[in-house]
Structure formats: C-alpha cells, structure tokens
Amino acid sequence: MNAMNPGGLHPDEEQVAGLALGAFGGISVRLSVEVGAVRLPLRDVLALQPGAVHTLDRRVDAPVDVLINDRLIARGEIVTIGDRFGVKLTEIVAGGAG
Secondary structure (H helix, E strand, O other): OOOOOOOOOOHHHHHHHHHHHHHHHHOOOOEEEEOOOOOOOHHHHHOOOOOOOOOOOOOOOOOEEEEEOOEEEEEEEEEEEOOEEEEEEEEEOOOOOO
16 A cells, blocks of 8 residues: 555556456445544533544554444554555454444
8 A cells, every 4th residue: 555556456456356346346435444432422512622632432552443334344553654644454354343
C-alpha cells in the first residue's frame, strides 16, 4: 500500500481480484476504521463544544477495528504514509463478526 495506490493491490492483483468476484467486484462498500468509542447521554452530546475531550474505550496501543458496512472484518494498527494515515491489517476476523 502506498499513497499512489491506496488499496495496496498491484495491477495484476486487481485483475485477479476482479475476475474472482465477477460482477460483484464493482459494488461499492464503506470501509471504515474505528479507533474507539464513548457512550454519552444525549444531553452531553448536545452540550459538546469545540475543544471538548472525551476518553475513548481503547488504549493507545490497542488494535483498531476495520469494518465494511459496519461489520467487523479485521483488526490492525494505525500507520502513517507520508502525510496521511493508513491501517496495517494484523488480524482477519473469521466470518466477519458482528
């Protein structure tokens, strides 16, 4: 994976991945990375101000969750790629837990 090829696939791998999925390879999905979460009462959410800080439910050294359409599919580490963030996958979750 690099800044020029954010998906990390080489052109030959893209062809193989596309063939393996057939027509499904063109379907768009939302891939997101969850660093952590916090549960707040609605009144606290409505009272949020710029500069407010809330502690998330994860330690700094804990893996982040990688989700596709809100379904956990992997865990990984945050990495930097130039001036951008990326995720290095460390674990694939069997069956896409969720």
